[in-house]
Amino acid sequence: MVSLPPQTGLGPNRRAALVAAVTGIAASGLVLGMIGDIVVAAAFLAAAIIVIGAVIVWRLLARAGSADLRTIDWDFTRAVAQASGDAIAVTDRAGRLVCANDAYDAVFSGFPTPPGLPLDASGVVLLAEAGRTAWRDGHAQAERLVANGLRISASITRAGDEADMLVWRFVTAPDYDLAQTAERLIDGPTGDRLGGSGIMAALLSADGRVRATNRVLRVRAIGDEHEAIEGRDFARFLITDNRGLVRFAREGGAGTPLRVVQVPFVEGDDAPVLVILLDDEEDAPAIGASASAHVRSLVSLMPFSMALVDREGRFIQMNDSFLRAAGVVGAAPPLYPGDLVVREDKTAVADAIRRFAGGQTHSTDMAVRLKDHPDEPVALTIAGARGLGDAAVLLSLKDNSEESRLKREVAQATKMQAVGQLAGGVAHDFNNILTAIIGHCDLMLMRHSPGDSDYDDIQQIRTNSNRAAGLTRQLLAFSRQQTLRPQILQLPDVVSEVSNLLKRLMGETVRLDMMHGRNLGPVRADPGQLEQVVVNLAVNARDAILSANPRGGGTLTITTRSVSATEVRQMASDILPVADYTALIVQDTGTGIPPEVLPKIFEPFFTTKEFGKGTGLGLSTVYGIVKQSGGYIFAESQPGQGATFTIFLPVHAAPAAPRLTAPKPAAKPADLWGTGTILLVEDEDMVRAVAERALTRQGYSVLTAENGEVALEIMAKNGRPDLLITDVVMPTMDGPTMVRHAREKYPDLPIVFMSGYAEEQLRKSIDLDNVEFLPKPFSVQQLAEAARDVLAAR
Template identity: 60%
Template sequence: MLYEQFDLAEAEPLKGNLRWLVPALVAAAAASGALLFFLIGQQFYGALFLAGFVAMLVAAFIFDRRGAKRVETPPVILPDLALVGSALSLASDPTALTGAEGALRSVNPAYKARFGQKSPIELGKGKQGAKLLSELTEAALQDGEATTADVPLTGGPVTVSVNRAGVDGDLLLWRFVGAAPTDVLAVAAKRVSGATGERLAAAGVMAALIDAKGRLLAANGLFSDRALTAVPAKDKAPLFADLIETSTEGAIRLLTEGSDGRPLRMVSIPLEPGADKGAATLLMFDWEEGPSLASSSNVQILLEMLPIGLALVDRDGRFLTMNNAFRVAGGIGNAEMPSYPGDLVVKEDKAAVADAVRRNARGPSMSQDLAVRLAVQPAEPVAMTVAGLRGLGDAAVLLLLKDNSEEAKLKRQIAQATKMQAVGQLAGGVAHDFNNILTAIIGHCDLMLMRHTPGDTDYDDIQQIKSNSNRAAGLTRQLLAFSRQQTLRPQLLQLPDVISEVSHLLKRLLGETVQLVVKHGRDLGPVRADPGQLEQVIVNLAVNARDAMTSKGGGALTIQTYAVRADQVADLGSEILPVADYSAVSIADTGTGIPASILSKVFEPFFTTKEVGKGTGLGLSTVYGIVKQSGGYIFADSKVGEGTRFTIYLPVHHVEEDKEAGTRSAKKEGEGELWGTGTILLVEDEAMVRTVAERALTRHGYKVLTANNGEEALEIIERGDEIALLISDVVMPLMDGPTMVREARKTRPQLPILFMSGYAEEQLRKSIDIANVAFLPKPFSVQELAEAVRKALVGN
């Protein structure tokens, strides 16, 4: 807000007196005119006259102030939290403004309603939630903004975005995007006091909602007119027990209607599981003589109006009536109503249901939740609530049936995702250890080949060892691809070129009984992917298609590439595929197809439909990992007996031509020159890797200093020796590579760094916040090490 100071000290005294004399005369005239109108009985015109003169007085005062001599001062910018709060209130999602340390400055109503006055950094659920919020804060202060999805908070996971704000960048703007937890009481209150309650009132039914303590939260118009007309307004909601009286016959009367009021029957319907225990919707009917109230038309109409499955059971455990929602949930449909609730469930659950109905029918009024399996759908459990009824004639038990198949499906998906994450972490760790071993084997083979020439007796054996080691390295890359942790070497590619390169191999793999058909579309944009990994994806899908067609005696495999523009994405009908330009490739076969029941499982690890001993279950999961790590999407579509189609969408990569040309020219410079000079500090905790790397670098002319861990490396740096390059493993005990590099850069900020690791470069760059570092993936050969060292030195 801008503030300006005004100085009237230099105004003339007489002018200052006149300035205040005129407003005084105007005010006196206004008061006299207004008094005159009031005396003659025209109060409205008197008020209007007075308001007009006040407006003229204010305008004159403002004009007079503007006429004063102004002394310009530099504007002072101050935070206006009232203005900020008004702006935040426009946001529908919970939004808060805090200081850099997390102290609240301003929040909008949505934030206050959901989180109260807690600071955003205190909202994390468990250690994981607190850690993610802390990392978001650090990232926002450093980069200006940060966003993380599925942050576990109280009430459910949400997407949290943090932006640095303020003139000095010392404020943080938090936004929480996600569905707020459902307030069951609020929803029920809205229904009771809204259109549903009015429909009940039209049928002669009074409805009221009470909480766990018996306080009245909401009521329909009929109950308000009959029970609350004489109740004085209070700050707190009245107790429902204070509004009624009970009789010995089990009926109730409203206190406002006195002893001569009509007797009422009441039904208590507890809220669904998860709500406040004891809260319920109360339905009251006028006493009906003659037939049982449970079988009356009013009750049946009421049950049909409710959106949940409800049924009434008598004291003998027999069904009296049920609504259509209960029939649908129980799989009854239009069939004849069963006699007992136990007839709906499987044999193993009959005793539990019968026992719950018996205890709630004859004992005190209470409710109980059961997880049962219906006879029509034994694989999916459903939730059944058994509640005792009193005062509704023959009806003694109320059954609520809720189909929780979607909830069970979500639980299975979460369990499967957790299993895949655990297996992926295991695969990544195994591949990392194997990469260290293979690095030593391949490196020693290269060193031995330097001493042996073709024709030597050992030359072919060494080449065979190196060849097998490279095959093993391919297996580790497949493990990393399965866990989406492999180091990709992406290039700008055209999908038709990749298909052409691999088509010769496919013809040999498919055999004579399978026909290969290749079709290419027009105007395909370039994609950025690893050509070797993309070829592996196509080969894996083609081999699976061949196996599916072998049982039918052969068939046709069609590989087609085509372009998908951004305006065509919506026509695909996919909720997962973002709107963008894609280059797509589809691989379709005419095999046996995949049943719909297992189609969603084909990308899961270790899942296979092949016979025992003929499939590992890693093929499609590896394909999925490569496609996802390349930024693409893969979908499967199949019909039994007709075949299967896998479609891969890779985003079109747009790049500036001059930048690519400059990169290509820079890459050509220095190629072929692998010898060098200078001192290299090598930090590696694996002795076998450290030995082979030291010998390889020494052979290429470098002086090598070695360290077993980060602490030893820092001691060498502190000695003051001139070091041209620091090569370090990323994962080491005690002090890891990134921590050691940060300490080293405090004294030597320009020191070139080359990290080597068996983990993926993309994953490491996300977790390592260090500028100007190069990566060398394991396993590597002596030549690859020399090339990486030369590039790091020349690039610096």
């Protein structure tokens, strides 16, 4: 701050007041002398006093305003910040970075403005929240931040004479390497204290080479405590006799037998190993009380869970990590390890501890279920611990619930993928069968008029075949192999299109609520398929509501809202990538989904409805459509509290195209008669037969082949056909390979591919131009129209 210097004599305010006062008194005296009215003179004097006060106030305000001007010496501020080894930055009320030291530049690789620093996703959120707290409370902390691989903590303080600045102080936390810490302990005074109690300790790398040993071990192993042992193969210092006893190689067969204890240490394939060596003489004195205290201190400091058990199978000691892993923090510690596990695992744990207490040397892992959370098994490591006083067995618990969850999710995803492939293959084969059935029905209907006795039966067969074709389309939807026609659209428009249908489906007993958020991003999907998704979810919700309350009274809520990338990042989902989404949420007040059923609801043919009342393809179709549209679907439910299905569709980056009124398609001529030679390639005899008859009836000359090789032989013998209609998947030589060979000789040969798989999937694998696609199952008329249209276009 810069202050104004003091002044002597009359200040400007006093001089102005004195002049105004003298002038006011003189003027009032003159008025009194002229008119002789004392009231008027007094009024004139009062007006003069008011003017004097106004002048004084104006001068004081002017001086106060000039005093508010301040100057901040940022060079001095930065010099002070440079004196600190921590990263320091200063931001103003507008959030601008106004000062930072070199340490700030080194930590963050430049001068980014906090809280927008190169931190992990959660760190940015924590730092922003701390900044807001500092503005409100004057100070805030943010811990466990990671920037450029460094762990840092932040301290934010509101500063400035007007409290309009934030000082950000970032302290780099030293990396804590457990292996290095153990290495220093073993090679230092702690290792000497252990050696004084007869405990030899060594830290080995994953390949068995020495990283550190205490002094007594070096003396016993190589004879000189000052000789370097680091980097040497530890196994070369030990020998084993015919009885399996371990001794130092330097001491030979007459040396003292050793008990080797491998302590569970750091996890990972490349993790170091902590090895304890103890003299194993039968008549050796028991380990001293001081050494036992050292061992207990070492166990209590271990960052992984560890417990000591005596020969009777009772707990001697449990460190804090073991208590947390066992879920007994704050409760009375158990007496026996079996008290931690469920009844079914008590015997196995007791037997294993008895074996190791009796002399078994190697360690073992076993999966057990704890009483507090029996649904998630944990790994219990058991190892012998001879020579540690009363301790006979070492125990370690590893919570593998997260690993088990990931395994279940991978298994579920693998199963869904396998079932999807199976469903797609079954649908493809059924489409071939249905093509033949529908085709023969069409051929028979050509010979019967509506009045014939067989006409209705044939029509009924055709109708049921079309229903079966609808089921195969659902199977293809689940396996993500159906044909989609994606458009850029808004989810509220899709919901509005089916709102009237939904109201009829819900009936009078179920209330339908729809809520739409603002600023929803456009999505790219097939509107017809999305409508099917909404209808399928709504029908399932209605059935659940009526099951919970047959008389009605439930509510179905459909909501659309935008989900930003920040929200997705905060979800910390392992499945949902970080991006902007538009969400469709379908929530009901029905019976809910039992936990044992929830993982299976998207599997095809799985249904909880009564026999004959459900195909089990509703939710599997929803799953397939959502996944094929690039989205994600999640189901949440609590028994008796309804279910919630949330669909996340990625926001389409390109702007939505303006809506245009599509021109009405021109009416196709009713005459399907044609001429020319058609080469028909199909490996299914029944499909090939019905297609040949259908095309022959329309006037075409038809050549048939059962695979690609035969088709090429026919073209080599008969020349170029006018049209080639071929299946895609065939034995020996598939359709696309055969077409490539044919196009080498006849580049302009028109092609029609027919297949029961999705057109999008086929076009990704077929790198051919100017080809048409005819999905199975197709009718005789659709086959004739496809042939006529392609030939007419050529």
